[in-house]
Amino acid sequence: MTKNKQFHHGDLKTALLRAARDLLDEGGETGVGVRAVARKVGVSHAAPVNHFKDRRTLLTALTAELIDDVRADIDLRLKVAPKDPFVRIEAIATAFIDYGVRHPNRYALLWRYDVVDHESEMMRSRSDVIYELICNEIDILASGRNIDRDTIAIGLWSMVHGYIDLKTVGMFEDRNDSVTGDERPKALIKMFRTVLDNYGLNLSK
Amino acid sequence: MTKNKQFHHGDLKTALLRAARDLLDEGGETGVGVRAVARKVGVSHAAPVNHFKDRRTLLTALTAELIDDVRADIDLRLKVAPKDPFVRIEAIATAFIDYGVRHPNRYALLWRYDVVDHESEMMRSRSDVIYELICNEIDILASGRNIDRDTIAIGLWSMVHGYIDLKTVGMFEDRNDSVTGDERPKALIKMFRTVLDNYGLNLSK
DNA sequence: ATGACCTATTGACAGTGTCAATTTGTTACC
DNA sequence: GGTAACAAATTGACACTGTCAATAGGTCAT
Numbered sequence: 001m002t003k004n005k006q007f008h009h010g011d012l013k014t015a016l017l018r019a020a021r022d023l024l025d026e027g028g029e030t031g032v033g034v035r036a037v038a039r040k041v042g043v044s045h046a047a048p049v050n051h052f053k054d055r056r057t058l059l060t061a062l063t064a065e066l067i068d069d070v071r072a073d074i075d076l077r078l079k080v081a082p083k084d085p086f087v088r089i090e091a092i093a094t095a096f097i098d099y100g101v102r103h104p105n106r107y108a109l110l111w112r113y114d115v116v117d118h119e120s121e122m123m124r125s126r127s128d129v130i131y132e133l134i135c136n137e138i139d140i141l142a143s144g145r146n147i148d149r150d151t152i153a154i155g156l157w158s159m160v161h162g163y164i165d166l167k168t169v170g171m172f173e174d175r176n177d178s179v180t181g182d183e184r185p186k187a188l189i190k191m192f193r194t195v196l197d198n199y200g201l202n203l204s205k
Numbered sequence: 206m207t208k209n210k211q212f213h214h215g216d217l218k219t220a221l222l223r224a225a226r227d228l229l230d231e232g233g234e235t236g237v238g239v240r241a242v243a244r245k246v247g248v249s250h251a252a253p254v255n256h257f258k259d260r261r262t263l264l265t266a267l268t269a270e271l272i273d274d275v276r277a278d279i280d281l282r283l284k285v286a287p288k289d290p291f292v293r294i295e296a297i298a299t300a301f302i303d304y305g306v307r308h309p310n311r312y313a314l315l316w317r318y319d320v321v322d323h324e325s326e327m328m329r330s331r332s333d334v335i336y337e338l339i340c341n342e343i344d345i346l347a348s349g350r351n352i353d354r355d356t357i358a359i360g361l362w363s364m365v366h367g368y369i370d371l372k373t374v375g376m377f378e379d380r381n382d383s384v385t386g387d388e389r390p391k392a393l394i395k396m397f398r399t400v401l402d403n404y405g406l407n408l409s410k
Numbered sequence: 411a412t413g414a415c416c417t418a419t420t421g422a423c424a425g426t427g428t429c430a431a432t433t434t435g436t437t438a439c440c
Numbered sequence: 441g442g443t444a445a446c447a448a449a450t451t452g453a454c455a456c457t458g459t460c461a462a463t464a465g466g467t468c469a470t
Contacts, residue, residue, distance in 0.1 A: 250427095251427095260426095
């Protein structure tokens with residue numbers, strides 16, 4: 001009565017988003033069309049227009065949900081992580097990497113500026129939260145040191161995101177070396193630690 | 206006689222690719238459709254099928270051309286660059302960054318695994334060339350030192366690519382700090398130099 | 411119960427990718 | 441030189457897609 005089966009369908013909006021998520025997993029962004037989503041829910045082809053005026057707004061709403069999922073996972077990991085900023089930064093990074101590996105289609109959608117409206121407040125606020133999450137740990141790490149915080153944060157986030165993206169494309173598949181595929185992320189983060197340890201000293205150069 | 210005006214149109218294939226490139230700049234990947242490209246060239250809607258059996262193969266061929274452009278630009282920069290591996294690596298990185306800033310739609314297409322066939326030999330070989338281009342400089346830099354070459358190469362490429370990608374999405378727009386927007390790339394590369402200087406020492410840890 | 415309002419359906423429109431059948435143009439051979 | 445073989449481009453069709461207007465349905469307050 002309160003939420004279910006109150007109108008024609010119940011709450012179609014959440015059902016549409018759930019169907020959209022499934023279609024995204026199955027067939028990527030291309031697979032989540034307005035009509036396809038409606039079909040999956042079992043509703044007429046123009047029904048979604050009442051809740052999402054566009055395919056763009058539908059995808060944007062879905063993306064917002066996905067970002068919330070990532071953020072929730074990060075919070076979970078940070079809650080059980082020790083106070084050491086290094087391992088907390090590593091926790092954030094691995095949260096992203098795990099998500100990208102587990103759900104490549106979802107992760108790819110997050111950064112599609114052509115089909116998702118990142119200018120919307122729904123997106124901007126969520127991006128800011130993620131960014132501040134990273135900065136928080138770096139600030140703790142950098143307390144008292146002369147450090148270019150934003151460059152480090154941007155560099156770290158860029159490396160993590162770029163790695164997931166390039167890996168998904170298949171760019172790093174045949175690179176044979178001493179580090180096995182699954183350990184590469186850890187090696188990357190460990191490498192970046194070098195920056196965190198030494199970069200502050202070089203700033204005055 | 207040899208190449209131009211030999212058949213109905215001349216060489217349609219290159220004309221289609223040129224039109225596709227223009228449409229990509231104007232409207233992104235979505236804008237470059239089979240029919241739209243044909244229309245732009247002034248040919249019937251199914252004409253492209255003789256040269257590209259798919260929209261996918263059309264986009265893949267276009268992407269191959271774009272990668273060649275980037276590679277040519279890198280070669281040009283490396284030719285006039287000094288022998289210092291640091292500045293050569295910086296040259297490669299800035300080549301990518303400049304390209305991404307100048308042609309965001311082209312750059313975005315390069316990494317779209319859903320519409321471009323990166324498994325094709327046309328793509329694989331080109332990716333390998335780029336990767337080896339980076340590794341060459343790192344190898345010179347690392348000669349005699351105990352260094353995990355691939356992790357550094359992957360980390361560098363990931364950071365550069367991720368920065369371009371996230372910047373295009375608009376992720377770093379309101380980050381106010383001491384570094385102005387245009388100098389951020391240089392700061393990132395300078396920061397990464399810290400890794401190159403120190404990482405080899407930490408490997409035994 | 412009546413009217414207002416939100417929600418969903420239906421039908422249409424222009425546009426897309428892809429395929430089969432056809433026509434056109436070019437080349438090579440006898 | 442005429443003709444057959446072949447490649448290239450056109451045409452028309454099919455099943456899709458997103459979006460919009462008009463319609464019908466269900467729910468609520470008055």
